[in-house]
Amino acid sequence: MANYKVEVDLMLCQGHGVCTEECPEVFEVVDMDSGYPKVRVKNEFPGEELRSKVQDAVDYCPNQTIKLVEID
């Protein structure tokens, strides 16, 4: 059971793809209907084994798009 959830604010995402370099297990960048690339979260509950990589994506996303939200 994961202790955290991954959330993204698509309004902030500009499709840089830094997140996919930090944690490709959880993030990918896809072309949206608008024609602009945006992040897609492949797994909202990645588990503890990926926490440090998700945290790197949070820290290095240039637009502060990603949140790691603790859950009970």
Ligand code: SF4
């Ligand atoms: S979440 Fe951040 S790093 Fe990932 S594509 Fe969007 S802006 Fe870029």
